Amino acid sequence: MHDIRAIRENPAAFDAALARRNLPGQSREILALDEARRGKILAAETAAAEQNRASKEVGAAKAAGNDAEFERLRALVADKKAEISRLTEEANAEDAKLRDLLLTIPNLPHPDVPVGADETENVELRRWGTPRGFNFAPREHFDIPAVKPGMDFATAAKLSGSRFVVLKGAVVRLHRALAQFMLDTHVAEHGLTEMWTPVLVKEEAMYGTNQLPKFAEDSYQTTNGWWLIPTSEVTLTNTVAGEILEAASLPIRMTALSQCFRSEAGSAGKDTSGMLRQHQFEKVEMVSITTPDASLAEHDRMTRCAEAILEKLGLPYRTIVLCTGDMGFGAQKTHDLEVWLPGQNTYREISSVSVCGDFQARRMNARFRPVGEKPEFVHTLNGSGLAVGRCLIAVLENGQQEDGSVELPEVLHPYLGGKTRISAAGVLE
Template identity: 55%
Template sequence: MHDLKALRADPTAFDAALERRGLAPVGHKLVTDDEERRAALAALQDAQGARKVLAKEIGQGKKSGEDTSDLEARAVELRDEITRLEVHASTIEKNINDILMSLPNRLDPSVPDGKSEEDNVIVHYRGEKRDFPFAPKQHFELGEALGLMDFPTAAKLSGTRFVVLRGALARLERALGQFMLDTHTSEFGYHETSVPLLVNDEAMYGTDKLPKFAEDSFRTEDGRWLIPTAEVPLTATVMGEILPEKALPIRLTALSQCFRSEAGSAGRDVRGMLRQHQFTKCELVSIVAPEESEAEHERMTHAAETILERLGIAFRRVLLCAGDTGFGAAKTFDLEAWLPGQQAWREISSCSNTRDFQARRMKARYRSENGPAFVNTLNGSGLAVGRTLIALMETYQNEDGSIDVPEVLQPYMGHIKKIS
């Protein structure tokens, strides 16, 4: 949600920010509409004041036996005028809010211009791509050959974009999630949290998933939503709150199932586990004071990178350009892992700073020295477990189809060193 006061102060700058995202200008129109709304509210106050005065005159007139019919007729006119002004002001306010709710966050000045992922900027590379003496296979080829990755049974149960993992691969997925949680809680100060997988409209609106992304999520018959990411319930824990300043920063993590309809992704990543309707993710959420926001973004991204470094997976950090930055984000770093089987870099984590965009929608504030102020919220994957499993399988595969288990995961795997 955008700050209407800031918009009124500089609608030209607001429109320039929209233009960076390829959107048409609306700032000056919103200011004009808001002026009309404020004029209607001022007229409403005048009419309400006049009606109070008139009510006194009618009462005094009736006490003294005077004919008050003209005054009463005027009172009816004022009543109708008050109703009209209330409806008019309310309609304009709703239209303004609907427009503001539909507009993406303003981009951070450091975000590069660009229209698509082709214009994203590579910040750095970490790790070395493995040099294979054989042609590396993709994860689904490895998993199916091992008999531990079953897509036909999943399709029988649920349709496409689901998978059944068995035996050592199921355990490896669980081990990855536990390793991520242990690292983020013990080393980076995130507080482990178990969250509901169903949330209400308010939580989805507050975290900018509605109304724009309704088709990307699954809704139950009673009107609740399956979470697209644990970002929603974790961030929404402070919805409607005024936090004491000493409570900040708040750092939360959750390992949860996530559900996405993948609307519009027909034909993309059909084979394998890369794009699923249901997947596991270790989510990171930070709630901080505005002045700590930028440093927290770097800290969060470093925490996600640490997982990849310890797993020995080659990756790169990418700063998303204006045209590729998500709706709610002011700035986003993607971490892209190298998948030897695909011979491609694929996103495995996205760490975003939303500034006060979500906080305004959620009405989440803290008590600063100058009074209540909106917090800043950040979210990131630390990491997407399924995609990490893919990268690990393809990176640690052997020519005979077996998969080595990274040393850091062996304690979680009963100390087995190889899946074969």
């Protein structure tokens, strides 16, 4: 949500920031609605003052026996009461229009975000690791012999349709090990507090983290009004909704493993093979709540937390900063981590880490109290640490061997009972 006062004070700057996102200016329409709303409010307040004055004079007219004046004043009070009701209703309608418009406008990009039209203009910050050389043609994850017994798309389609998978045996144990490894690392080494939250939320929680109204078609809603979360960013961030936090309690750093649900409404024809893009998947999420002056440093820290997971797994990756044309709706600035997938011979996104400024906090009314000062809106950040299914794909593809087996990262061996590989027959050994 945007600060209407900031738009009033500098509409040109607001439109210029939207232009960096390749969007048209919105300040004229916003300010017209704001002026209409404020005009109705002022008129209602004026009518209320006139009603109060007439109400006081009614008694005096009656006491003086001035029946004509008494009737005139009594009629005036009734008229003003009706006028106030009408003006208040009109002001509320203008306010709703203004709010609905502001809810559809994305966050303004941070000044240091590169300007660009689409993903081709993202800027690479750094790379880690060297993609492994293969003396055979590397397969995509679903074609690796070791994986085939444990990745069942046919049964999933029978149960649920396309873009679902049933994991079995060694593959599902590896999937579980990856999630546990990520959580343990974030808690023990990165200082995050582990949480467990619902996957069904109220509509206001989805609005709070800007999933609604923009991304309604990408999410699932139950018949009784709950929404299935697309990521635990929704629940973790909304834990501070409506709160006034003490400055000393910040930063708040949280992590959670959760089921995530996305309809992928805009992805028809994309990544239909394998489990790269699913309707239901697991993700380890990171969320931080900070003071405004600390949020950019926290963004860099969270990015390093995600990078550390990939480095411990020995997975080559690159870190990019998204340009203004590729950045998500609620983000001020985003770092994407892209892991090397030899089966596709390319880097693919495995984590997005975003700083949102006070954009979500205004929607949630989440504030903190600086010592001796008035409450201010907190800043919120979120990031994948990591998407478990995509990490599973990366481990399988990077560890595949010519005989069809998969060698597993050393850091996962303790999570797999000392097993170090999946045989070509699909058995942990």
